Amino acid sequence: MKKIQLLKIVCASLILVSMSCKKAEETPAETAKPTFDLAAEKTAVEAGYREFEKAFNAKDSVTLANCYATDAKFMPQSSKAVEGRPAIQKEFTQWFKGDTPQIAIKLVELWGNETNLTAENSWTMTGKDGKVVDEGKSIELYKKEEGKWKLLRDCYNSNMPQAK
Template identity: 45%
Template sequence: MRKSLNFIKSTIVSVTVTTLLLVLVSCNTSQKEKETTFDKIAAKEAIAKENKIFTDAFNKGDSIGAAMTYATDAKFMPSNQKAVSGRKNIQTTIAGYIKAGEINLSIKPVEVWGDEMMLTVEEEWSMTDKDGKEVDRGKALELWKMEDGKWKLFRDCFNSDLPCMPPPPSK
């Protein structure tokens, strides 16, 4: 009887250990497969394409087209201004930039981190006037998320590389 109980105990332990090992291996394998299936180069190219859509719209004075590159729950965080939430409010803010003067915007992704659902993108940008003279340049860190099968700006935070303007003289 004792040998029978020992046999049953050792069988249960063996089955349990084997099951745990199989679960651990399968979890590890699926994580590795997930990591290898995400293509950061393709993601960076997709972001560059969306940036082109944004800059083409912006440079043509189309604030609606530019705002459509943002997620519905996006936040736009320009330097020296309060953050703006939501696509409609972002569109209004972009329209203000467009109305401020004829400028040409260019954006270049530098580095991309993330996965198939959310990306962090480091970018460089520059603005030139109608004569091609650079009027501003800077950098950005943005979060992009997958929405309706496309990468959309989720958080947009940027600032200038140029020195701040001095305050107006006091009276």
């Protein structure tokens, strides 16, 4: 009697084990979550920098503001934060009324995941004569919006001493 019960337990265990293995084999590979590719996202952020530079250097506040998320904050030095894409566009429109230098941006480091990215960069501004008029660094936070990485927070400051 004990041998029959033991045999039933062993058979039941084998059936359960084979069923669980079979389920694992039947799981389609497509359900696996794709891996996050930081190198590809770095390329996307750098492409965004080229778009930003082109808009800034053309004094195009509309295209420039569209580099920002709808709920973005732009935090210029020595001034209050500017909140939201319409206010950021207005801020850049004001900047562009004057003699605005040209900007060049270089990515220093990027880290994050599929939800948010953080970027450290350096930037240089040059006058019409090509001489550097300002240079500094930024920390930026990005989120995906409209299928692209958009600036969520943008905070920068100059490396040059403040004017006295």
